[in-house]
Amino acid sequence: MTDKLTKPGLAKPDLPRPRLIPWPPLIYIAAIAISIALGLFYPLPWIGDLLGDLLFAAGFVVLFAVAALWFTAIRTMIRAKTTMNPNGVPDHLVTSGPFGVTRNPMYLANTLLLIGVAFVSGIVWFLPLALIAAFATQKVAIESEEKVLFAKFGKKYRDYTKRVRRWI
Template structure:
């Protein structure tokens, strides 16, 4: 038997066991942000709202680029930390390890935080106000449809370790 074959009855890493809580209501939580981005663009084209001009507009434009560089750094370090911990990157899979280092020492959800910051950064660069509103809606939807379920899975699998971590580290920032 090769190392990629599975014995009968053996569970794959990251696979949910029967009776364990499922992590979320949506099969792939980043779809929430993809939808929010699409709606923001459509609303920006159909119903453009005024944006701030002048010096403040230039400052917000620069802040948007800073936010986007922060997004890239946050995504990269979060993914690298998860890979080093040898746990799944798929948000609906059963995690193999509780990751509490790197960006996970500051936020329990750094990738979702980065997705929200991406939308805010794009709003500041493009001047499309809809991105700001939809970023808030996407963050709320992600919390309700993904994060709260993921937290139940983590609490079930890691017990007191996860509960202690959740008391120490905030959900977002």
């Protein structure tokens, strides 16, 4: 069997098929919407005074880290000439840059975005929804993406998973 794909971005017949719906962005958008709605209709108490001010400042640091993580992950994938589509089959296994620290830097950035917004806005609901969104992303996206990566890259991917954790 040849290692070339018939069309760019399409899986070989023996590879698990990626999902059709781009779940990760939808999961995080839903988490944001639910957090805001719950914050409006069922607000939870927030830490005030000095600790609240520290968390507010920390939130901006987290949001800056999110932007840096997104930028470096996207730049690394573009340089590797591989797809950024969560449903696409990657052309290359990217293990450098932020992918040398976490196998899912963009999903980690999305989760940190919710945490940073919680600290800045004082809407506590963002915190549990960040964890729920991360768990849902792992179940509906990451685990199937990992099957595709293992099927395509085999031992190279298995060695990478031994060196680099899924999240952090």
